[in-house]
Every structure is written in structure tokens, then in C-alpha cells.
Amino acid sequence: xxxxxxxVRTTIMHALMHTQGLIxxxxxxxxxxxxxxxxxGLGVIIKAKKDWKGKxxxxxxxxxHYMGKQLHDGLELKLKAAERITLRIEPI
Numbered sequence: 187x188x189x190x191x192x193x194v195r196t197t198i199m200h201a202l203m204h205t206q207g208l209i210x211x212x213x214x215x216x217x218x219x220x221x222x223x224x225x226x227g228l229g230v231i232i233k234a235k236k237d238w239k240g241k242x243x244x245x246x247x248x249x250x251h252y253m254g255k256q257l258h259d260g261l262e263l264k265l266k267a268a269e270r271i272t273l274r275i276e277p278i
């Protein structure tokens with residue numbers, strides 16, 4: 187199936203909806219990233235198939251709401267193979 191511009195844009199929007207605008211950088215094949223709103227903030231789960239070191243980058247809406255400029259550069263994380271990390275992000 188050949189994706190055209192509208193299909194690609196829709197796919198990206200759908201993925202960002204399931205991650206609440208979070209992006210793992212660098213992205214690695216086999217990574218799992220998900221987020222959902224909670225009563226007081228944001229729940230985040232990340233898992234990698236192999237060792238991974240990088241950042242979870244927040245979109246503008248969330249980094250302004252939760253921690254101002256501190257989240258603008260993202261949160262640095264280090265994962266071992268098959269390790270799963272759960273984070274709870276709340277406003278200060």
C-alpha cells in the first residue's frame with residue numbers, strides 16, 4: 187500500500203494521540219511508548235527491546251503546563267533490554 191501525504195499525516199496524528207504528544211528520541215525499532223491523561227497529570231510507559239539511551243520529548247502544550255521550560259529539552263532515560271519504565275508527570 188502506498189501512503190500519500192494525507193495518509194502519512196493521519197498516521198502521525200494517530201500515533202501522537204496515543205502518546206499524548208510525547209516522542210522518544212532517538213526512536214528505535216521495537217520501542218513501545220504510550221501515555222494517557224490521569225486525574226492530576228500524565229502517565230507514561232516506555233519499553234525497549236534492546237538497550238536504549240535517549241530522551242522523552244514533550245510537545246509544547248504539555249511542557250508548558252507541567253514544568254515550564256524544564257521539559258522543553260526532554261527527560262533523559264536509559265533502558266536495558268526488555269526493561270519497562272512507568273512515569274507519572276504532574277504539574278508543579
